[in-house]
Amino acid sequence: MSDRTEPAVPDATSLLPPMRPVQLLDEGGELHESDDFPLDLKDDDLAAMHRFMVLARRVDRQSIALQRQGQLGVYASLLGQEAAQVGSAYALGPSDWVFPTYRELGSALVRGLDPEHLLHSFRGTWLGDHDPHEHRFGLLSIPIATQALHAVGFAMAAKLDGADFVTASYFGDGATSEGDVHEALNFAAVFDVPCVFFVQNNQYAISVPVSEQTRAPTLAHKAVGYGMPGYRCDGNDVLATYAVMRHAVDRARRGEGPSMIEAVTYRRESHTTADDATRYRSEEELAEWVPRDPLTRFETLLEGRGLLDQDRKAELEAEVDALALRLREEIYDAPHGDPLELFEHVYVSPPASYERQRELLRGEIDAGTYTDDAR
Amino acid sequence: MSVTMAQALNTALHDAMTADDRVICYGEDVGMLGGVFRITDRLQERFGPQRCFDSPLAESGIVGTAIGMAMYGFRPVVEMQFDGFTYPAFDQIVSHLAKMRNRSRGTVTLPVVVRIPYGGGIGAVEHHSESPESYFAHTAGLHVVTPATPGDAYGMLRRALTGADPVIFFEPKRRYWASEELDLPHESAPFGQAEVRRQGSLATLISYGPTVATCLDAAHAAAEDGWDLEVVDLRSLVPLDTERVVESVRRTGRAIVVHEAQVFSGFGAELAAQITEEAFYHLEAPVLRVGGFDIPYPPAQLEHYHLPGTDRILDAVERSLAY
Ligand SMILES: Cc1ncc(C[n+]2csc(CCOP(=O)(O)OP(=O)(O)O)c2C)c(N)n1
Secondary structure, eight states, X not given: OXXXXXXXXXXXXXXXXXXXXXXXXXXXXXXXXXSSSOOOOOHHHHHHHHHHHHHHHHHHHHHHHHHHTTSSSOOOOOTTOHHHHHHHHHTSOTTOEEEOOSSOHHHHHXXXXXXXXXXXXXXXXXXXXXXXXXXXBOOOOOSTTHHHHHHHHHHHHHHHHTOOOXXXXXXXXXXXXXXXXXXXXXXXXXXXXXXXXXXXXXXXXXXXXXXXXXXXXXXXXXXXHTTSOEEEEETTOHHHHHHHHHHHHHHHHTTOOOEEEEEEOOOOSOSSTTOOGGGTSOHHHHHHHGGGOHHHHHHHHHHHTTSOOHXXXXXXXXXXXXXXXXXXXXXXXXXXXXXXXXXXXXXXXXXXXXXXXXXXXXXXXXXXXTSXXXX | OEEEHHHHHHHHHHHHHHHOTTEXXXXXXXSSSOOTTOTTTTHHHHHOTTTEEEOOSOHHHHHHHHHHHHHHTOEEEEEXXXXXXXXXXXXXXXXIXXXXXXXXXXXXXXXXXXXXXXOOOSOOOTTSSOOOHHHHHTSTTOEEEOOSSHHHHHHHHHHHTTSSSOEEEEEEGGGTTOEEEOOSSOOOOOTTOOEEEEOOSSEEEEEOTTHHHHHHHHHHHHHHTTOOEEEEEOOEEESOOHHHHHHHHHHHSOEEEEEEEESTTSHHHHHHHHHHHHHGGGOSSOOEXXXXXXXXXXXXXXXXXXXXXXXXXXXXXXXXXTO
């Protein structure tokens, strides 16, 4: 793929991220625009982003409730990361691609994916329940960091094919320790592909704080070693996240290559519903992040601009209630799939032995092995 | 005292670290949190962050550095958080952990223990229920062991932490909370020695790890129908106690191997071959294999259709008897 012409050696200092994350909307809801990361959002966009954030928060709350009621096996909350997910995904165009982690309901909503599909994976109805091509949103990837390479490979293919889109590779702070992320960054730089790495630094990988994950000045500094720019944004500021992501996506789209963004945010819930964060972090620390809530400051801005009043709030409330109800109806006591389908979709050309195994399972089912009594 | 397998493992680590200050314990979330299954609970508190600590999130890094530590003279016992997350470390395990002794003509031994919670039955999401034991049994240079009881969990982990060879230590996670009456410290038989968990005369069920208890349940149910089944717990796949297995099968004339892993190319194939080679004229029926189907591990709601249960085992016994 490389054409063997000597690529220009980038000037290292020009790639360095700022130590202070870009913030456009402060915690009090005041907007401070930046020439480096201009905003091109219309009122409709602001309203749409707000709607996605409200939806994300409600879907998250409903998912936790469903898990507590025994309806999901486990669930990984995004509470506190709504701005990071919505801001970044909103900066992508319809033809762009997202390669997500398992904590990505917010970005999924922006891509137009119905959240029930993802919840079925957490319920264990099916392993995956959506066609990635439909909304250009990959399958949730649980083995940490692995999807980063898929995003790069997809972008390599797109480049070879002359296709015009950008891939967004999502992962967490912990993932930056895995080899796959480093290989992904390097491949992306070497092949100069239109891929943006979007790291949600929510401060923890389960119980391990980011300070024990790396000694790099910031996660974004890692980009520099691979020859691409690193950016940092306040991940609780939806506008800064959007603007920085937009900058990175635009330059990738222009053929200026990959880059990496660190969105500084905070995981307000435990790692998953199976985890107990009180074992490793303090109430005080958590309390520090509550006033930095991504929704509150955005709503202050919208209210000040007359874009969010009681009527609009009531309207949104009705919409999220309806969505929450729909999810509950879809997931609650949802029957599991046909067990014989376990033999479908493994191979395009299945081995002949599958027929015998299917018969064995069919026989067990017919014999009543799996009726509730027998279990 | 009633002891769960999780407690037994935690106590074994504690006792091993007390007995030998070269034992170092690390992995993802094993420090302050005590591991996602709490197997390393309080070890950091007791032994300090020099001897029990969190690593960055990188399995190849964990095993690769454990190899370096062992070359220096420590005894690292590292945790892979779940079976499905062992794969990033596969290269280090297969290319170096298993081979360093051979490559150095015996000058370098690597007493590393890689603990892996494995197997299904806990309603987990993807990649948290795998049974990858055959990959490692198929790699010369590794001991591959798995306890089925709290007593063995303690005794075998202590043995792993005093032996000289690298050990892949599979912990049947769905049995973590099963308990037995036990006095610790408890001494276990050496690796390479199987245990007969139930004596019987009609057929031999051969298993290891999480499905030993399933076989005992099956044998118990079969006893009501007058079927007297023997249950052999292999305990270690490498080294393998072929002698004990063959002795049992020669007596009963029938062998059924049971494991969670998919049957195709699973460890049962090795057992079937060895039994056929060593006990051919005593066999009344071909060796049968019972296990998971040859499919990716299913979603939680369907996993019970995949896991070999008592019915699937007894059905195999019946087929064996029909010969
Ligand atoms: C290869 C691999 N190793 C270990 C795990 C277990 N695990 C699941 S989530 C997690 C922490 C991930 O942290 P981070 O990348 O910061 O993302 P976050 O969950 O905070 O969004 C770990 C260790 C895994 N899923 N995959």
